[in-house]
Amino acid sequence: MLRLVSLHTAPRHESEYHLTPSRARAQAFLLPGKVVGISSACRPTHFPPWGQRGYLAPRELVPICCKDSSMASNQTVRTRFAPSPTGYLHIGGVRTALFNWLFAKSQGGRFILRIDDTDQERHVAESLDPILEGLRWLGLDWDEGPEVGGPHGPYFQSQRQELYQQAVQQLLERGAAYYDYATPEELAQERQQAQAQGRSWRYSRRWMAQDEEERRRFEAQGRRPVVRLKIPQEGSCEFEDLIRGRVEVPWASEQDHVIQRADGSVLYHLASVVDDYHMGITHVIRAQEHLSNTPRQIFIAQSLGYPVPQWAHLPYVAEPGSRNKLSKRKLKQYLNHPEFRKLYQGGVRIMEALGREVDPERFNPVMVHFYRAIGYLPEALLNYLLLLGWSLDDHTEEFSRQEMLKHFSLARVHKAPASFDPAKLAAFQHRYMQRLDLDRKVQLVVPYLQQAGLVPSPLGPQNPLWKRVRQVVQFAGDRIKVAGDILEFAYMFQGDEQFPYSEKDFHKRLVKPPEAVELLTQFAQLLEQLPPEKFQHQQLQQLMQEFVQQRGIKLGQIIHAVRVATTGQGVGFGMFETLEVLGKQSTLNRIRRALALAQTAREASAS
């Protein structure tokens, strides 16, 4: 028995939900045995016994029994993510997967991965790997599906043809589907005619075969049949969406959709419904674009005598700064968005530092691969995605995996599309990165140095280079925002004669100021006298301060010159820490190299 209490008379706490009636209703279905808070307008009363179902109408409680065809709600929750193998994992797809995963896991249920490959049989393995990799990287593990198997396999639609065939037969036998012999041209003509007359078009069933004899007659004309759904002509399809509430669609606005082609292959809607049934899916949580597909799927399910699952249609993820659906094909256009551009270019810089070619097909912030490639933390991406269309309250933003599982509910999914905000994603990443302890950061960063060929592979913590990496990471601090950012400090791992000088910075700090060479020479002499064990940032700082005071110059007159001389660039972390990491010998080597270069440059410009 589920007890409903007034929210006004009881303080808010964990077991209560502050909800709209439609959402309360949804929750009541989803959380057997839990207390659900409802409006004081509803008198506290008892909910119908579990296994029956009830509705909570806006102002009163009206218990009614569910239709027999509905899914019994006391069984284990099973959700699924059903991507088609396209070769990449879209950021919106991941969010759908995340919500499915969270819902199943938070309800003690199971999360199933199914591959919807009814149409593309080619190269499935290659197109599938990036998807599996992406999900695994994010820790969205599936209880059943490719590679892990399960009792309801196979988990590829291309391998479940017999099941679909049986279903088509049944639909045919029950009069819920029919053989249709129209040619595409005839259909097009009908459609055009209707359009010309300004009518909305619905197939006339002109070539529907009424019986065997008619089939033979059509076939004698050389026609080949497809199987179409025999959608009701009147009335409407009503269903309850866990996010949107009640949805009503007139049957007249539906078509007699094709469910099987002449060659026997079946179409998505049929396959999807059949699989959801055989895989015991209790909750179909998917993108909003499927909302209008739902009536036909309900029709199929009911015609086959399947229980109808619960539906939840997630708002889609929109483009940065707009309400259009985020698309992987519009990369060029998104690059006009400053924040998106920044994110992308940061990624490109890292790829270039790695000496890797940027494949525009895969390297795109719309796909998860991008984030993995440049060293994002999966938990940061997940946290950001969670908040894209869902919130707990007016202030909580950070969720560990446990907290997500604890707090997630479909009832608090926002209805409107949420646009993807690269800046906010970056902010989450930075926050998560800052909190990582030093050794963990080092582990994340080392592979990037290895891939760039800057440190050997393998590289263990005993190796002195590991210590150097550790020092760099420590001193760089929050400047390393994604793991790949370590490559901004490549000069720390390159030879004294090899690391490159930025022409611009070199000129600005070493060639142009008339006193630069002289000061740098003098400072180098001072450094030379410093014993190697005193080559520490505190001592170095003191040394430079004395140097500056004695000569009555400004700090800026020497420090930038030293930085450019030893790192090749004008920006970096603390100057004295930089020298400490380089050590006495390297520091002097680099300054000498810079001095020589600067001399040459000045002589060249003088003559």
Place this chain on the structure above:
RNA sequence: GGCCCCGUCGUCUAGCCAGGUUAGGACACGGCCCUUUCAAGGCCGGAGCACGGGUUCAAAUCCCGUCGGGGUCACCA
């Protein structure tokens, strides 16, 4: 165009059901401070209820309408 869905700062959102808030938070943005560069940090700030009616003492919140945006209308998934 038909059908369906949606509409609170630039963005993500809280608040809407049970009408009374200086409409709250976060990211981004601007200014100031700190500073050897770049980050980070500290302080301060600007910024929103799509519009129009109605109900009401009182409307982001309830009702009606308008407008706007999007999704979908395949022998794709």
